[in-house]
Amino acid sequence: MIRVTGQKWWALGTLSLAVVAVGLDGTVLSVALPTLAGALRASESDLQWFSSGYLLALAAAMLPAGLLGDRYGRRKVMLTALALFGAASAACAFCSTPAEFIAARCVLGAAGAGVIVMALSTLTVLFTERERPKAVGVWAAANFLALPVGPILGGWLLTHYWWGWVFLINVPVVLLGLIALALLVPESRAPQRPALDLVGVLASTLGLVILTFGMVEAGRHGWGQIGAWGWMLLGVAVLILFFSYERRLSLRPGGEPLIDPALFDSASYIWGVILVAVAVLAMLGVLFTMPQYFQGVLGTDAMGSGTRLLPLIGGLIIGVAPADLVVQRVGAKLTAAGGFALLGGGLLLGASTSLGSSDLFVAAWMTLVGAGMGLALATTSTAALSELPQERSGVGSAALQAVNKVGGQFGSAVLGSVLAAVYQAHLNSTGLPAAALGPARDSVFGAVRVARQLGSSSLLASARGAFVDGMDAALVVSAGISVVGLVLALLFLPARSAILTPDASQEGAAYAETG
Numbered sequence: 001m002i003r004v005t006g007q008k009w010w011a012l013g014t015l016s017l018a019v020v021a022v023g024l025d026g027t028v029l030s031v032a033l034p035t036l037a038g039a040l041r042a043s044e045s046d047l048q049w050f051s052s053g054y055l056l057a058l059a060a061a062m063l064p065a066g067l068l069g070d071r072y073g074r075r076k077v078m079l080t081a082l083a084l085f086g087a088a089s090a091a092c093a094f095c096s097t098p099a100e101f102i103a104a105r106c107v108l109g110a111a112g113a114g115v116i117v118m119a120l121s122t123l124t125v126l127f128t129e130r131e132r133p134k135a136v137g138v139w140a141a142a143n144f145l146a147l148p149v150g151p152i153l154g155g156w157l158l159t160h161y162w163w164g165w166v167f168l169i170n171v172p173v174v175l176l177g178l179i180a181l182a183l184l185v186p187e188s189r190a191p192q193r194p195a196l197d198l199v200g201v202l203a204s205t206l207g208l209v210i211l212t213f214g215m216v217e218a219g220r221h222g223w224g225q226i227g228a229w230g231w232m233l234l235g236v237a238v239l240i241l242f243f244s245y246e247r248r249l250s251l252r253p254g255g256e257p258l259i260d261p262a263l264f265d266s267a268s269y270i271w272g273v274i275l276v277a278v279a280v281l282a283m284l285g286v287l288f289t290m291p292q293y294f295q296g297v298l299g300t301d302a303m304g305s306g307t308r309l310l311p312l313i314g315g316l317i318i319g320v321a322p323a324d325l326v327v328q329r330v331g332a333k334l335t336a337a338g339g340f341a342l343l344g345g346g347l348l349l350g351a352s353t354s355l356g357s358s359d360l361f362v363a364a365w366m367t368l369v370g371a372g373m374g375l376a377l378a379t380t381s382t383a384a385l386s387e388l389p390q391e392r393s394g395v396g397s398a399a400l401q402a403v404n405k406v407g408g409q410f411g412s413a414v415l416g417s418v419l420a421a422v423y424q425a426h427l428n429s430t431g432l433p434a435a436a437l438g439p440a441r442d443s444v445f446g447a448v449r450v451a452r453q454l455g456s457s458s459l460l461a462s463a464r465g466a467f468v469d470g471m472d473a474a475l476v477v478s479a480g481i482s483v484v485g486l487v488l489a490l491l492f493l494p495a496r497s498a499i500l501t502p503d504a505s506q507e508g509a510a511y512a513e514t515g
Contacts, residue, residue, distance in 0.1 A: 007184060008126045012135055014180035015119040016142035018082055021173040022112040023143055025089065026054075027150025028166045030291070031302040035163045036101070046098035052216045053102045057109025058405060059208040064201050065114040066121065066398025067258060070194050074118050074125070074394060075187045079178060081114025086174030093164030113401075120385075121397040125188045129386045133327055136385070137320030137378040144316055147287065148309040155302030194395075197249070200258030203242035208402055211235025212409055219413035259395055263388070268332075271492045272384025273400045275336060277407035278485040279376045282343055284411040285478025286312065286350070286369055289419060289471040296444035297355070297464045311363040315346075315370020323378035332383045336489040339376025344482030346372055351475040355468055376485065383493060411481075415474045423470035428462040 033047055040046070069077040088107040095101040120139065127135045157165045214231030221228060246257040264270050290312075294305040319339065326335045346368030353362060381400070388396040424441050432440060436454065439446035440463065447463030450456075 011126060011184045011186070012123065012138055014177065014184050015122060016138055017173065017180065018078065018115050018177040019119050019139065019142040020145055020149075021082070021170055021177060022085065022115050023146030024150045024153075024173070025108060025112070025167075025170060027146045027306075028154040028169075029054075031151050031154040032158060032163060032166050035158055039163055040095065040098050040101055042098045042101075046102070048220055049098075049102050050105055052213075054105045054109040054112075055212055055216060055405075055409060056209050057106040058113045059212040059402065060205045061110040061113035062117060062208065062398045062402040062405070063204045063258060063395060065117045066394035066396070067194065067196070067201065068114075069118050069121055069394035070190045071196070072193075073187050073189045074122050075181060075185050077114055077394075078118035078122065078185075079181055081111045081118065082174055082177055082181065085111035085115060086171050086178075089167045089170035089174070092167040117394065117398045117401050120401060121394040122185060122188065124385045124388055124393040124397060126186075129382070130324070130328075132382040132385055133324035133378045134320070136381040137317075137323055137374060140374065140377045140381070141313070141316055141320060144313055148306040148313060151291070151302040151306030151309075153306075155306065158302070190394075195256035197246075197256060197258040200242065200246055200249070203238060203245060204258065207235050207238035207242055208406065209235075210238060211406060215406070215409045215413050219409075219416055223413070223417055259399060263396060263399075266387045267492060268383045268387045268494050269396070271488065271494075272380045272382070272386075273403050275380035275485055275489055275493065276377065276384060276400060277403045278481060278488065279340070279343070279373060279380060280404055281407050281411040282340075282347065282478045282481040282485060283369070283373050284408060285347055285415055285475045285481075286366065288412055288415050289474050290366070292444060293353075293467070293471055296448060297467055308359070308362070309366075311367045312370040315367035315372075316374040317370075318367070319371035319374025319376075320378050321374075323375055323382075326375070327379055327382070331495045332379050333489060333493045333495040336376055336379040336383070336493055337486050339372050339374070339379060340482050340486035340489060342372030343369055343376055344372070344479045344486065346370075347475050347479035347482060351472045351479065353468060353472060353475075355465055372482075380489075380493070415477060418477055419467075419470040419474045421470075422473045423466045426462075426466035426469045428458070428466075432459070 029050065033050070036042055036050065037047055042050070065077060065081065085108060088104050088111055091104040092101060092108070095104055123132070123135050123139055153169065154166045157169065210231055212235070214228050214233075214235055217225065217228035217231060223229075243259075243261070246259055247261045249255040249257040250261050290309065291305045294300045294308050295302070298304075300308065319342070323335065326338070346365050349365040349368065350362075353365075384400055385393075385397075423444065427441060427447065429437055429440055432450070432454075436450045440450045440459065441447075444463050444467040448460060451460035451463060
């Protein structure tokens with residue numbers, strides 16, 4: 001047995017390093033897509049599948065990864081997933097065709113699911129309820145740290161070196177993470193090995209993949225496409241059947257469902273999970289629009305865009321730091337509501353951004369958004385984790401992450417549609433040649449490119465103004481989502497959770513099984 005009272009904070013740093021490695025991949029890919037289009041001779045459809053393949057594999061592997069961690073050991077699964085992630089990252093660098101790259105991206109998605117689920121699950125085991133707000137805050141900061149670091153580092157590498165290095169940079173981070181995991185993170189598993197609920201694994205995986213695919217299609221082709229709605233409804237139907245099966249299995253003598261339905265009888269868990277998804281959904285208004293604003297409207301490069309996202313990370317740290325103290329004083333309900341209020345206020349302020357707004361103004365409201373996000377996310381995540389049984393922390397964490405990722409994909413599709421609709425309605429494309437009309441209406445980047453080719457300053461000004469109008473509309477929608485989160489927190493999140501119980505200060509989670 002290893003006592004991890006002091007060591008666990010170093011272990012948390014190790015888990016955060018692994019999460020950063022996974023996060024870097026997504027942000028670096030967005031910067032590298034134009035280069036990959038030429039290097040791999042990739043079509044527009046190929047470029048879309050570079051991202052979509054990763055998302056589908058990520059959704060497919062979430063719950064199986066949680067079950068494997070509970071059954072065989074969370075450190076073992078995380079070490080395996082992280083090693084596979086490093087190998088797939090190296091494979092991406094040496095791909096020569098789009099098909100090879102898509103296959104490598106799918107492996108990356110499956111491995112990434114194992115890393116992020118096991119990181120959160122291990123955090124649940126290592127830390128007591130009283131310590132979890134701070135620990136969750138560090139984990140959240142690691143998740144968002146890749147947002148500025150990825151574009152800065154990726155843009156610098158693409159400017160000066162071979163494109164493959166943007167994927168090879170994951171390899172040393174993975175190696176360092178593997179060493180640190182082996183040395184600092186103790187093994188943990190369920191005291192009694194859970195059964196392999198194969199029907200539950202297959203049904204949950206199928207439902208999440210189908211639902212995610214429908215959202216990807218809606219994001220690519222618009223919400224008016226019947227096919228996208230068909231896929232989404234089918235995915236929801238499969239997930240309903242999955243939960244119905246799990247409920248029946250739990251009532252059978254000796255039945256061991258993948259997810260214990262009793263977990264969803266806990267108001268702290270179910271509303272914590274829902275509110276985490278709502279917080280991420282609201283935050284996407286910034287994450288989706290601001291890199292485009294910095295590059296398409298202000299004309300910065302990827303490195304400059306990443307640098308301008310740093311106030312968001314600073315705000316996140318400001319919100320996370322006092323979260324545990326605030327929860328202890330006023331309870332989870334009011335703390336989460338306060339976080340959503342800050343988040344919504346920052347988003348509404350951001351919705352007043354114009355072409356003439358200063359960098360200081362943008363940095364100020366992004367800091368406020370980050371602070372609200374940090375406070376809300378740390379509190380709601382901890383509320384969900386506070387009543388999660390340690391023996392099933394893998395599957396419980398996987399369910400939280402699955403809702404989080406599906407909600408994020410849904411938010412990207414919705415906010416993308418809002419931005420696109422307003423942008424296209426406000427863009428003045430009168431007199432454009434037919435060949436230039438499509439690219440100009442597709443995105444602000446296409447319009448800027450066409451404007452420069454034609455030497456049209458009026459089109460350039462119109463495109464940038466139209467994009468800012470669309471961005472402001474998307475931020476208003478995000479602010480509305482924050483208000484929904486505030487109301488739900490006040491109505492349904494328990495006022496006091498296990499964080500404040502007398503036993504919370506004890507080191508019940510400070511021991512972990514080794515082997």
